[in-house]
Amino acid sequence: MTASHSIAQNTPAVTPWIDDYAMERVSYQVARLSRSLDLREHDEEDVRQELIAELCSAELRFDPSLASRKTFICRVLTRASAYIARSIRSRRQGYGRPMVSLSALQAARAEQLHASQRDDPAQGVPLSIDLERGLGRLDADQRKLAEDLKTQTPREIAAEAGVHRSTVYRAIAGIREEMSGLGLGAAG
Structure with a gap:
């Protein structure tokens, strides 16, 4: 004892x-x-x-x-x-580790991405050409949704359109399907 x-x-x-x-x-x-x-x-x-x-x-x-x-x-x-x-x-x-916020990590990652594109501006060109080609294959509603997704969440888009979130997610799945035909699917 x-x-x-x-x-x-x-x-x-x-x-x-x-x-x-x-x-x-x-x-x-x-x-x-x-x-x-x-x-x-x-x-x-x-x-x-x-x-x-x-x-x-x-x-x-x-x-x-x-x-x-x-x-x-x-x-x-x-x-x-x-x-x-x-x-x-x-x-x-x-102990011994500095505290790092998630927003600081995201900002550092974005800075790395922008720095790599500044070092080689031609690096992003093939991807942007593929994206333009992919967006051209979308119908008007899909293009509008893709444009809205730059600034809004699917929940916000659904509320604004007066539809259920699942409807927006189905439309996003349709956009992904179109883009994956060009080899622009999600990285695994």
Whole structure:
């Protein structure tokens, strides 16, 4: 038995709500997290305090008509310990890495694409010729839809036209079919 485990067993009840049973369940969750996450003694004490604080705040939510007090305590502690474990794991995985937003990644990808086209302007020419040829094979409604898709989502187009989204998606599938005949299908 570790020193922190024996301390927890000797800790008296904090409030009438946090009695010996609650402290026993807190100790169990701390020991479980300590084993699975290889926590140091001071981290164990932090986890213990977080669990007790969560139990104290959960006391107001307890409704004896829904569950027994012991069941409620177990569920609160299980849920809180799962949250704590996720937090600890994400902190450990994130150390040393700068946070990068998705929009920054998308902007960097777009910049790379534009830079490669600036370096070799002729690179995009064959594709644009194929697209022009493909657009020429579409009927007027399909061309309008292709034009609208540059600035709107299928949901927005459907709302504007007063049709169901599935109708728009079927029309998009028709455009894809026409384009795939030119070898312009989705890359796999």
